[in-house]
Amino acid sequence: MPSNHEKVGTHKPEWLKVKLHNDPRYADVAAVVRRHDLHTICASGRCPNISECWSRGTATFMIGGDTCTRACRFCATKSSARPAPLAPAEPVKIARSVRLMGLRHAVVTSVDRDDLADGGAAHWAATVRAIRELNPETTIELLIPDFCGDPALLDTVLEAGADIVGHNLETVERLTPAVRDRRASYATSLNVLRHIADHGNRHDEPYLAKSAVMVGLGETRDEVLRTLDDLAAAGVRRMTIGQYLQPTPRHYPVAEYIHPDTFAAYKAAAEERGIAHTESGPLVRSSYMADRLAPKTRRPLSALSCGERGQS
Numbered sequence: 001m002p003s004n005h006e007k008v009g010t011h012k013p014e015w016l017k018v019k020l021h022n023d024p025r026y027a028d029v030a031a032v033v034r035r036h037d038l039h040t041i042c043a044s045g046r047c048p049n050i051s052e053c054w055s056r057g058t059a060t061f062m063i064g065g066d067t068c069t070r071a072c073r074f075c076a077t078k079s080s081a082r083p084a085p086l087a088p089a090e091p092v093k094i095a096r097s098v099r100l101m102g103l104r105h106a107v108v109t110s111v112d113r114d115d116l117a118d119g120g121a122a123h124w125a126a127t128v129r130a131i132r133e134l135n136p137e138t139t140i141e142l143l144i145p146d147f148c149g150d151p152a153l154l155d156t157v158l159e160a161g162a163d164i165v166g167h168n169l170e171t172v173e174r175l176t177p178a179v180r181d182r183r184a185s186y187a188t189s190l191n192v193l194r195h196i197a198d199h200g201n202r203h204d205e206p207y208l209a210k211s212a213v214m215v216g217l218g219e220t221r222d223e224v225l226r227t228l229d230d231l232a233a234a235g236v237r238r239m240t241i242g243q244y245l246q247p248t249p250r251h252y253p254v255a256e257y258i259h260p261d262t263f264a265a266y267k268a269a270a271e272e273r274g275i276a277h278t279e280s281g282p283l284v285r286s287s288y289m290a291d292r293l294a295p296k297t298r299r300p301l302s303a304l305s306c307g308e309r310g311q312s
Contacts, residue, residue: 013257015282016243023055029101030054036097053287060107060143060287061094063127064120068111070181074170074214076247082115086123095130098138106131107287109143114183119147121156128160139163141210143286149188151195158199164238166210167192168286169231172223179217179252190234197235211236212286214244215266218255225269232273239275241266242284258282 042050042059053059067083068075087093098106108127113120124144131140141164147153158165171179173186189211197209211231215224231239241263246254260282267280 015260016245016257026051026055029059032097032100033059036093059101060109061097062109062111063090063094064110064113064123066111069114070112070183072170072180072184073252074179074217074244074247076251077111083111083113086113086116086120091123091127091130094127095134098131098135103135103138105139105141106135107141107143109287110145112145112181112183114148118156119145119150119153121147121153124157125160128157128162132161141287142166143168143210144192146184146188146192148183149191154192154195155199158196164208164210165196166212166238166286167196168212169193169227170212171214171217172219172227173230174223175217175219190230193231193234193236197237208238209234209236210238210240212240212242214242215258215263216244216254216256217252224266228266228270228273228275232270232275237275238277239270239279240284240286241270241278241280242286243282 042053064086065083067078067080069079069081069083071079094108108124108131110120110124124142128140128142131138140162142157142162143166144154144157146167147157167189169186169189170176170184176184176186193209193211213224213227213231243258243263244252244254246252263280263282263284267278270278270280
């Protein structure tokens with residue numbers, strides 16, 4: 001596997017330069033997001049692809065507010081033990097925005113809400129149903145939190161009828177305690193992904209389980225390959241692999257910039273393991289080109305610990 005990476009210095013390598021897009025569609029999408037006071041992970045996560053994706057008329061909606069109860073060291077989203085209450089009108093507002101944007105494929109993610117008794121699961125389900133009602137031809141992809149691994153809460157979301165359900169593993173097992181919040185674990189995330197895949201199988205319509213990992217955090221090649229083994233064994237058939245970029249100096253440092261040839265090799269390795277739909281590249285993020293990993297047509301509808309959640 002190629003090893004011609006670039007060490008972290010004062011300048012990012014050429015392959016990490018972002019191409020700006022001046023397509024007028026960017027302004028259209030930005031206007032809808034601003035007009036409806038929507039939270040998008042594109043903005044709060046400081047995604048390098050925001051210009052490209054919004055110019056293509058796609059955006060990833062972030063529900064549950066803009067403040068997370070967890071404080072992962074890689075993430076730029078705001079954090080607080082007691083975020084603002086959920087907005088009851090948010091599911092309908094998201095659904096209307098999907099319709100206004102004319103999206104064929106809608107992606108929804110959220111902050112973690114460990115302060116709520118159900119972790120926000122009912123709010124997730126209401127959002128899926130609202131999107132489906134107003135946009136019956138739109139495929140829906142979810143990027144969900146771990147809900148502390150609670151099967152009942154996961155089922156609340158899954159039974160709402162999305163098409164793709166993802167949960168990000170984020171990094172290799174060794175680095176998980178240093179990179180992710182203490183309430184997140186490698187084993188829990190794998191169990192969540194396994195539950196997503198198994199849930200669909202019980203209805204004879206397998207869910208399209210999806211995940212994502214970042215590289216450049218100090219992981220080794222063998223650790224990445226073991227992670228791909230674990231994801232494949234959990235039933236993941238769609239994934240993204242991207243370069244970690246430090247949001248601010250106080251976040252987890254970048255260890256190295258991974259060369260595009262290595263990303264190509266990781267893509268091949270994932271596909272060899274049965275993860276047939278993989279986007280892998282320096283600027284790839286978990287919802288990057290999500291519509292390319294979507295099914296061609298919509299399938300029919302058929303610092304609190306996890307044990308210390310408050311009441312909603």
